[in-house]
Amino acid sequence: MARTRPRARTARGKAEGPAIRVRFASGADARLNPESPRDMVWAEVLESLRDSRQPAYVEIDPQTRYITSLLLPQRFTVAAIREMPRADDVEVELEISHARHHLRRAHPRFDEMYTLLDRARREKTPVLVTESLDSSAIVDVRPAPSLTGRRRT
Amino acid sequence: MPPSVTLQRARQLFDLCNARICCPCSTPSPCIPFLYPDNGCWARAHEMCRLMIADGAQPEKVWIQGNLNVNSHNKPDCLVQWGWHVAPTLQVDINGSPQTYVIDPSLFNAPVSQATWKSIQGDPGASLTPSSADIFYLWWGTTDPTYSQTNADLATYRNMLKLRSAGSDGPPPYTNCMVKPGGTQWFGLIEGNQTQLWFTWGWPASWHVVWNIMPLTPCPGGSQLTWDVAVERASSTHATYWITVKNLSADRIRFAGRYNILS
Numbered sequence: 218m219a220r221t222r223p224r225a226r227t228a229r230g231k232a233e234g235p236a237i238r239v240r241f242a243s244g245a246d247a248r249l250n251p252e253s254p255r256d257m258v259w260a261e262v263l264e265s266l267r268d269s270r271q272p273a274y275v276e277i278d279p280q281t282r283y284i285t286s287l288l289l290p291q292r293f294t295v296a297a298i299r300e301m302p303r304a305d306d307v308e309v310e311l312e313i314s315h316a317r318h319h320l321r322r323a324h325p326r327f328d329e330m331y332t333l334l335d336r337a338r339r340e341k342t343p344v345l346v347t348e349s350l351d352s353s354a355i356v357d358v359r360p361a362p363s364l365t366g367r368r369r370t
Numbered sequence: 371m372p373p374s375v376t377l378q379r380a381r382q383l384f385d386l387c388n389a390r391i392c393c394p395c396s397t398p399s400p401c402i403p404f405l406y407p408d409n410g411c412w413a414r415a416h417e418m419c420r421l422m423i424a425d426g427a428q429p430e431k432v433w434i435q436g437n438l439n440v441n442s443h444n445k446p447d448c449l450v451q452w453g454w455h456v457a458p459t460l461q462v463d464i465n466g467s468p469q470t471y472v473i474d475p476s477l478f479n480a481p482v483s484q485a486t487w488k489s490i491q492g493d494p495g496a497s498l499t500p501s502s503a504d505i506f507y508l509w510w511g512t513t514d515p516t517y518s519q520t521n522a523d524l525a526t527y528r529n530m531l532k533l534r535s536a537g538s539d540g541p542p543p544y545t546n547c548m549v550k551p552g553g554t555q556w557f558g559l560i561e562g563n564q565t566q567l568w569f570t571w572g573w574p575a576s577w578h579v580v581w582n583i584m585p586l587t588p589c590p591g592g593s594q595l596t597w598d599v600a601v602e603r604a605s606s607t608h609a610t611y612w613i614t615v616k617n618l619s620a621d622r623i624r625f626a627g628r629y630n631i632l633s
Binding site: 254255258259261262265266269271287288289291310312313314315316317350351352353 | 395408409411412446447450451452453454455456507509510522523525526529530532533534535536537539561562622
């Protein structure tokens, strides 16, 4: 698993079967299947992220190097963290966002992500938050890199 | 307060914004991702204001804050939960007096009164705050006169919509959130540039049945689906219809298979 910025899209591989090779700014390499409509959409999204210098959250199969999950981290500040009595998650208020965001207590990295979010709230520093596509469940939190050279302000 | 417009003009401005709706699978820029209701309303509202101002209108915005819960067939779990929401407003002349109407294609198919807009968001105690159109984010008091942040945020949510539509949930609308209307035999999903066959059996042969395939996934700009109907006399009394649907576009499309019995 890597949260990393896509750098370039290269031609189809030859000896290893059909593939679009993706190289990330971190140096990691991954593949997409050009025969999969879903992967072709992912390639378009990765190109869009590369062009706008935005990060990507990807999960990569360590055996095949194919990307198995692509999500979009977003830069937020943490306005509040609310404990939900008897609930299996905590609610996180992010800015700018009007969605309700949830950090599941059952997530294996709950403690680590909660600590990062709480520190960002106290220190008013931005974080990169990644959520699942079908809900507002937080799956990854990282300190946001400097905005130097980025388009977003 | 800006001058009032007629309801007809408000509908025209609504249509102006709604015509920019994103095809959920391709989301070509500069479309507006109304079909991704989860997040990004502030960017959608700012872009809609830009479009209306360019058309000579004088919109404002209304911000609602509360424990908002909105049923939506454009989210796979059918429920959108917000802490706040924003949309453009217009003053509309209703029987000689101005009333605030909201332009919000993510929730409605036409302009609605501010009271109606508030009423469907699940929190009668929610507070409303008006602002001028140039306010980008109410609680920071920020503006975005160059629309650079608006465009960046719209690009993010276009990509979100695109990823969701390419995934296992497929493109909106999500038929598990919908009540099947009368005259709808089935909901289907067909991949881009594909042809697929469905059949439906047990129809009395004495009935004159006509079939219609209606795309449910919005994607303005070109024809999406075509279909052929073949019939099999499966018994002395009943028929089976074989319906071949062809997707003329490159995008996945959800559709309704409709029938009408003429006799």
